[in-house]
Amino acid sequence: MKHEMISPSKDYPFKLFSFTSRNPDRLISTHWHESAELLYCLKGNLEVRFPQVTYLLEPGDTLFINSNIIHSSRSPRPNEVFVMQFPLKFLQEMTQNQYNDQFVFNVIPLKKKDERMQALLNQIFQEYQLNDLATNLLVKSRTLAFLALVTKEYSIPIATKKTIKSLKHLERLKQVNDYVLENYNQSLKLEQVAEVFNYDPAYFSRFFKKYMGIPFSEYVNTVRLEKAYYQLRDTDMTVLDIAMANGFLSVKSFYNVFKKNYTLSPQQYRQKYFK
Structure with missing residues (x-):
């Protein structure tokens, strides 16, 4: 986000x-x-x-x-x-x-x-x-x-009170957003981020999914995938280097997340659309 x-x-x-x-x-x-x-x-x-x-x-x-x-x-x-x-x-x-x-x-x-x-x-x-x-x-x-x-x-x-409440949520979400964008290339667990912002992990999980529409871990992977997509397109970096540069724990985890979203492996996608 x-x-x-x-x-x-x-x-x-x-x-x-x-x-x-x-x-x-x-x-x-x-x-x-x-x-x-x-x-x-x-x-x-x-x-x-x-x-x-x-x-x-x-x-x-x-x-x-x-x-x-x-x-x-x-x-x-x-x-x-x-x-x-x-x-x-x-x-x-x-x-x-x-x-x-x-x-x-x-x-x-x-x-x-x-x-x-x-x-x-x-x-x-x-x-x-x-x-x-x-x-x-x-x-x-x-x-x-x-x-x-x-x-x-x-x-x-529109209801004014609802709008004001939504803006307050945006302010809090922006703080989380800035933190994720600065640290997406590192390990980012929900519990860790909740602690940074003084949230109970269970509350933070519900809050994030309610207002973002997706679980926190899925959002982090989306940010990582967006960064990885450009590196796959614009650089000659290996798939391993791209995975490591964007916070994925292994090539396998990058492969699984990428294929779930794009239906092809990173290598197949690069060969089909960027070669």
């Missing part, structure tokens, strides 16, 4: 980009960001996991991830996804400070697609790539039209 800082695109007060995953089962570990995020699936599939629910996006599906919501993602098939990331300050300015105070957006994949939303997102996706002044103005106007649509038809009220 990590708290991600997001900067706007050069010509907009928000960030626009698309990503393509050619490697099935590509993992993005559990994280959150203050900016809200809109995911629009163009090709393939994208699985997005929240602590209490998981969505599988198919072509034409849209998912809005509200500010400071914990999530992770996986690409079960090669895909292309268009992403719009809105800084919290921008959304508050556009909604007279009502977003994330009085309401949030509830945009999830539905069997019946909203053709108005799809039309706007298709136009934004096509036009933002042209990058000239007139088109930039069009993209901004269509983005405001999109926000007007979701504000009018996809907003839901």
Whole structure:
């Protein structure tokens, strides 16, 4: 898990980009960001996991991830996804400070697609790539039209007390997150980390799984796998060296965790997708 800082695109007060995953089962570990995020699936599939629910996006599906919501993602098939990331300050300015105070957006994949939303997102996706002044103005106007649509038809009220409580949990989780990111390449047992933060191990285990949606040990392995993935792709390090550099106790434990998540061994995956 990590708290991600997001900067706007050069010509907009928000960030626009698309990503393509050619490697099935590509993992993005559990994280959150203050900016809200809109995911629009163009090709393939994208699985997005929240602590209490998981969505599988198919072509034409849209998912809005509200500010400071914990999530992770996986690409079960090669895909292309268009992403719009809105800084919290921008959304508050556009909604007279009502977003994330009085309401949030509830945009999830539905069997019946909203053709108005799809039309706007298709136009934004096509036009933002042209990058000239007139088109930039069009993209901004269509983005405001999109926000007007979701504000009018996809907003839901929020409970202030619940939001405050969630933010307190995020503060505690961020401290745990920072510790894991600094020490993932060492032995990290639940009991050890619980002691560092003065938690009873049983309470810490329940707390972490409740708000993260996965057990602590699984989360640590996800962080290690994400680091190992890039070393497998970008370096000539041996599988043994990658395992040792990322806190796995042995090649066998790395092999088992990797194959469980990617269905192939590290050697097979490197040969198939990175050679």
